[in-house]
Amino acid sequence: VEAGGVSPLHEDRYFDPDPIVRRHARALYDETRALPIISPHGHVDPAILASDEAFKDPASLIITPDHYILRMLYSQGVPLEWLGVVPIDGKPPNAEPNPRRIWQTFVDHWQFFRGTPTRAWFEYVLHEVFGVQSELDSASAPLVYDAIAEKLLSPEFRPRALFKRFKIEVLATTDAASDTLEHHKALRTVELGGRVIPTFRPDALFRISSPEWSAELSRFERVSGGTIGSYAELMRAVARRRADFKAMGATATDHAVVVPHTERLDEREAERLFAKAGERAAKVEDQARFEAHLLMEMARMSVDDGLVMQLHTGALRDHNELVHRRFGSDRGGDIPVATEFTRNLRPLLNAYGNDARFRIIVFTLDESTYSRELAPLAGHYPAMLLGAPWWFNDSIEGMTRFRRQTTETAAIQNTAGFTDDTRAFCSIPARHDLARRVYANYLAGLVARHVIDMTDASEMARALAYDLAKRAYRLT
């Protein structure tokens, strides 16, 4: 995706210094660096590509929407308003959103990102996507801003042009069950050199103790055609809606829960909980049971319609209530919790895990479960794959730990390859490049220790960069 010019990024970055490992890593990376991008899970707004409008400015493009950046600067005492985040609590912000000032504030704290993946991704975006040749520091910040701002005005930096340059073969977005999918509809007829497809994420519909549940149900009723007065009707509408998503290209669903408990309720109990929700009387415990049951139901429907089921577990959302009230969700205040899979997933895996039509991809934020629970489960059940190292663990050390702790038990074939999971469109190639480097280096280490040979490594590198994600998400 190079924009031309001389990049200050080191060609061998993230490779071990040992000359044998480095030589192998370089060779393996060279074989995978130019492969098309499969991005089967992420949060890019499809409106960006549907409208193809020029991006507004460098700050709103790459600073303000990035919760990794927000959290780090907030931890260092920088108010979120200084980074362009708009308060939603009605109280006046303590700064005007000025893109140049936001950019400068960020760059003035650049040093705090040393050793973080945010910095690695950001440098790639600067130097490889935007062709910036100078190093970033407080003095160069305004010039770099200008250079990027100028690029954003040119047709080569419009979203669709970048989509092609990034060589994206598939980009899956994540969409509420109540989403109209209008942008996906619009994109069906656009020649992008690759697909943009939705992912069915019905979480909000199942959070029956949430104050926002009724509004979500109303939205869902609007798109799914008609009043939903019972649990049975909800299930029928969900099944129809899954078919709509599938018709629009979706190959997967996505489900986020704090605790991955799974348990089938009887129909009457499910109806009772739905009725309680309708009366706005559902408690947190009611929701927990409803969600546990709905995971079973989503698995059952996946057996029928073939949509791959993704499970993202263990993030306690909006831990910081002050930040949540003032700025809303996704501002960097989500914190992981310890997660149990062996007992929690047992009912679901016993019901559907032996069925070749079913596929479930499980993501965790709790690394202690890699070798203890998830690799053994994925290394046994035909239907289960282990999702890529996620979020905080989508990093050089995090991906390395993941492979070291899962390959010996689950092999790479029981994992789902790489997913970038980003909402920052321009960082997509940055994240894939980092992953391809890290995996090349991991495999090079195995070759150097004679655990595998270069023929093995070559196929595995390609699998990790491309094949596994495509197969896991049924994108062929």
Add this chain to the structure above:
Amino acid sequence: VEAGGVSPLHEDRYFDPDPIVRRHARALYDETRALPIISPHGHVDPAILASDEAFKDPASLIITPDHYILRMLYSQGVPLEWLGVVPIDGKPPNAEPNPRRIWQTFVDHWQFFRGTPTRAWFEYVLHEVFGVQSELDSASAPLVYDAIAEKLLSPEFRPRALFKRFKIEVLATTDAASDTLEHHKALRTVELGGRVIPTFRPDALFRISSPEWSAELSRFERVSGGTIGSYAELMRAVARRRADFKAMGATATDHAVVVPHTERLDEREAERLFAKAGERAAKVEDQARFEAHLLMEMARMSVDDGLVMQLHTGALRDHNELVHRRFGSDRGGDIPVATEFTRNLRPLLNAYGNDARFRIIVFTLDESTYSRELAPLAGHYPAMLLGAPWWFNDSIEGMTRFRRQTTETAAIQNTAGFTDDTRAFCSIPARHDLARRVYANYLAGLVARHVIDMTDASEMARALAYDLAKRAYRLT
């Protein structure tokens, strides 16, 4: 154990590529590679050695009994019948057990084992035990099968001949409390160049809520001489039976529990639970309390008779009910759970952990307990040792993590060395060779960083390969 011929295995496999580390690793491995094998815990069937019959065929020898192979292929959609596993549920199998076809099926999936210890062990068995010189792939599979099949007919590949060639000094099997020990009896008079000894494993006798409990009690009554009508009688019979095992050479007992809870009940309560079991009315909670009490009792008896107590914790057996119903246990469907030791073992360690006559070796599948709980416990209590990295963690990365996470707190002396824990007789030398290489490499890394010197490393390498296991299991 080389069978002659040129092995395609790299002489420096599993060693770091850094030239200093590699040089030290090679030197340390050379000092330990030819040491006799101490195998103080495993699941080899003593009948193999007692009968000394030729092994039947390559598939039933090294494919069908290996639950690591079964789980991996099953996860990739291969039916267990294709691997020779016989259904026990009365329904017809979906494949005839044909050893050549089983072998070919396995080899056709050989690539899935890249980077797994199964592959490393298997390659050793092929090339070092059976002297196969060609690489294994789908095309060579029939030839390799023939080569091994031919070897199996020759006297040099009979079990006892292999036992001698493997240089096994001690091989401990694992035997139910109700086992007649007839094969061990027979082996007492056979010259093997080493000992085969039993290990007392009474678990089934303590699982009072299991439907199989009565049958096990009956079997136990038969071997222990008389009806057992009370808890007190059970305890007396267990003590006598331990003496029988000891007379047959046993130096250890083995106990598997999911949760290592320990708690002494009063005699009346223990009698009440036993009576409840007799009426087939014992619940899961009753069994949990009975087992917690029995661990205390087994420790008490170990103080008396000197048998080393092994505790294997944290495996949820038969997670996959479909596989369990159709094929029985040990088919690759056991999954670890998070395990707590600090509070659970406290009663037992307070009662017996300061007693020099007592020794308990604790195994875990939960790596998060290495540095947090087990190394601190083993690094304090005189009676406790930390068992070798077990099962899923008995691997290159797993053993390396184990030593890195335990040595600084517990030192190697508070660990029990290496145990191969295998039911695959031919893989015994493969597993010891892998461990000796990995530990040589671990120590070489310490020498290269000047944490220890080569004199230290040399003694430690020998300890890890031989001395520690011998001392831990009182095999001198």
Add this chain to the structure above:
Amino acid sequence: VEAGGVSPLHEDRYFDPDPIVRRHARALYDETRALPIISPHGHVDPAILASDEAFKDPASLIITPDHYILRMLYSQGVPLEWLGVVPIDGKPPNAEPNPRRIWQTFVDHWQFFRGTPTRAWFEYVLHEVFGVQSELDSASAPLVYDAIAEKLLSPEFRPRALFKRFKIEVLATTDAASDTLEHHKALRTVELGGRVIPTFRPDALFRISSPEWSAELSRFERVSGGTIGSYAELMRAVARRRADFKAMGATATDHAVVVPHTERLDEREAERLFAKAGERAAKVEDQARFEAHLLMEMARMSVDDGLVMQLHTGALRDHNELVHRRFGSDRGGDIPVATEFTRNLRPLLNAYGNDARFRIIVFTLDESTYSRELAPLAGHYPAMLLGAPWWFNDSIEGMTRFRRQTTETAAIQNTAGFTDDTRAFCSIPARHDLARRVYANYLAGLVARHVIDMTDASEMARALAYDLAKRAYRLT
């Protein structure tokens, strides 16, 4: 801190052997090795410096008080009396405390410390602090003893002289709320080339179910001026006492809990619990709720007075009751437990975590929380820092794991640098030297992989060795 003479310690110890990493590590270590020592948390007895008496003998100086040494030798069957620990249970000891014999016993078990930080620190003390040039073994033990004993008689080895030679800029002790601070008072007027300051640790005052609570309350009443008859009076006295500590130079408080639960009680409930304690009727659960509330209160007071709040969590003290009864606390029998932070700290962080006046430094013994809970929390809340790897994890591998598992999410700026946490005065420079080496090596690895450059690494090395601790503990 070299005492002169040729040390047998390798100049490049603890550095990776890779020549590129080693070159960078050496350079980074050279930049930090001579920096002054900031020791913001530890357990040195201030009386040592206040009296400046010569240390008595090598055994009572560096063997008997070291619980790392006690635990290791105890685990190998050495009675604690042989190491000079005096029984407190009235029963006669099984050995006379003879410093030469203690020393010899220790050295005879020297091999058990291979690969442990104890050995690394001890060797530094021997060779760098005391200038011993011969290697330590059973034969040389008496000579080494004599050499150290002789040194101890000379003025250069008096505590204050060593304090200067160690280049200690700040040494914080840990002091009960009821401590008279007389030694700190005395030290205020002594020219040491650095400060000795107290830390306010009120734990004993909040353990309302402990049999020792009344005695502690009485002691506290004596120093805080007057009878405390209510919870409200206790809080007022605590606030006054914090001010006393602050006047004596304190910049921090310290709080040890097994479970870091935080929860505000209403005033009436807190009074009820205090009254129950007064009647010696408070239960373990009462104490848990009282402590959870008191953590909230300590945070509130920190907002007011600016004292940095330290939280040490997850150590189950005196696990071994026999050792505890016979020899008291801090003899090596404390064992970590799994610890939950995300939910437990939420009330406290929501109440105070966004407040720039507040600072909380959290320590854990549960490494599984590094990447899962603590780095995400510290990488978000402005008030929270992650404390140095603690106790069992204050080691070469432990510190390396800590940085690898936290830097990518929290960056080094959200950690509190290094704290030696030692009660062994002479080991202070040993621990800082080890940490500076390990961190230089960690950063060198990042440079060698082109994650950061040498300019970054240089600033980070200094931050980890000096700046971060100073800033974290408000020592400027």
